[in-house]
Amino acid sequence: MKLRATLIGFTAILMWSFLALFTAASGKMPPFQLSAICFAIGSIPGMVVMILNPSRIALLKQPAKVWLIGIAGLFGYHFLYFTALRNAPAVEAGLIAYLWPLLIVVGSALLPGEKLRWYHVAGALAGLCGTFLIVGRNGIDFDGAYAVGYGAALLCAFTWSGYSLLTRRFDAVSTDVVTGFCLATSILSLICHLGLETTVWPETATQWVAVAGLGLFPVGAAFYAWDFGVKNGDIQILGAASYAAPLLSTLNLTLFGFAEPSWRIAIACVLVTGGAVLAAQEMFRRKGAAEQPAAAE
Numbered sequence: 001m002k003l004r005a006t007l008i009g010f011t012a013i014l015m016w017s018f019l020a021l022f023t024a025a026s027g028k029m030p031p032f033q034l035s036a037i038c039f040a041i042g043s044i045p046g047m048v049v050m051i052l053n054p055s056r057i058a059l060l061k062q063p064a065k066v067w068l069i070g071i072a073g074l075f076g077y078h079f080l081y082f083t084a085l086r087n088a089p090a091v092e093a094g095l096i097a098y099l100w101p102l103l104i105v106v107g108s109a110l111l112p113g114e115k116l117r118w119y120h121v122a123g124a125l126a127g128l129c130g131t132f133l134i135v136g137r138n139g140i141d142f143d144g145a146y147a148v149g150y151g152a153a154l155l156c157a158f159t160w161s162g163y164s165l166l167t168r169r170f171d172a173v174s175t176d177v178v179t180g181f182c183l184a185t186s187i188l189s190l191i192c193h194l195g196l197e198t199t200v201w202p203e204t205a206t207q208w209v210a211v212a213g214l215g216l217f218p219v220g221a222a223f224y225a226w227d228f229g230v231k232n233g234d235i236q237i238l239g240a241a242s243y244a245a246p247l248l249s250t251l252n253l254t255l256f257g258f259a260e261p262s263w264r265i266a267i268a269c270v271l272v273t274g275g276a277v278l279a280a281q282e283m284f285r286r287k288g289a290a291e292q293p294a295a296a297e
Contacts, residue, residue, distance in 0.1 A: 002233055009229015009238045015222035017248030022218060024258050025210035027202045031082045032193035034211070039074070039186035041215025042223065046179025059174040066173055070181035073163025074223065075188045080156035088149020096153035098131050098246060103161035104239030105279070111168055111235070120236045123279025127243025130271030133264045134250050164230050164239075171231040178227050182220070240279030247272045 026034065050056045084093040105124040109116035193199070202208045214220075229238055247268050253259040 004233075005229055005231070006233030006237055008225050009233045010241055012222040012226035012229060013238075013242055013245050014248065015217040015225070016245045018252060019214070019218040019245075020249045021252045021256060021258065022210045022214045024253070025206060026214060027200070027204070027207040027210075029200050029202065029211070030193065030197035031078075031085075032189045032197055033199060034214070035078050035082075035219070036186050036189035036193055037211060038215035038219035039182045039189060041212060042220030043179050043182035043186065045216075045220065046176060046182070046224070050176070050179070056174075056176050059176040060180050062173055062177055066170055066177065067180070067184075069163060069166050069170070070177065071184045071188070073159065073167070074181050075185040077156055077160045077163065078185070078189070079192065080152045080159055084149045084153035084156055086149070087152060088146035089143075092146070093149050093153040095132060096150055097156040098243075099128070099154070099157040100161040100164075101239045101242035102128055103157055104164050104242070105236050107161055107165045108168075108236045108239065111165065114236065116236070119278050119281055120240060123240040123275040123277075124243070126271045126275030126278065127240055130268035130275065131243050131246050133268045133271070134246050161239075164226070164235070167227060167230050168235055173231075175224055175227045175231070178224050182223065234280075237276070237280045241276040243272050244276060 023034070029037075081093075081097055084097060087093075102124045105120050106116065108114045108120075202211060226238075229235075247265075250259060250265055250268075254261050254265070
């Protein structure tokens, strides 16, 4: 069960790796408008399931703290991320925001039944180095003038890592509740859009397809998979493996002509893959130990 849940959680990382590609192909829609539409689309699968099985609607009845954590996680993360990008260069803001996998790995030591090993931290740090090579390929220059943006990016990292760790504490709460989190995030994003942005609609069918793809996968199914993974899988492995998202994202952008291949990507592949394998070694050992008695029989 734990291995299966971990693999399901990893599918969220795979889907997030298409976030930049779909966003680049979606046109010039402002971020809060895009967020409102995509989270609305992302809630549709959950609503369909509840329509087909009305008894599952009762699963939305959860304590206020569950709703607070879920909405703060999904909407809070995106609000802070967009705020960071508005007030600081994207490279530096993105690098700070992507401290969340490392924070998940380190913070997992506070969870019941979890033990933080040196290889968990080493694997996460290797992934962070690989991310640094990708995100900072044109250089890093932190400027005090962008302190507000940097602060928002740091809060962004703590928000998503905190959401992921606290979600683990509510492992008895059904993943169906993510449908409600998506709907609430869509509504709050719409409010921010109406107050802060000018509406811009996609101009081509390709852009509409990209928006739909965002809503169905990176900003939809990915959050259901992540919720199930962090509740039932190995959260330390998922934290370290999350650094694969920016790497795979860069590979996707390169494959589709939005970025150029480079030696940095090759080194980042080694660091991120090696870090994930290092962090997951305990799971591999458990699987090997389980297979040996079966082979003996």
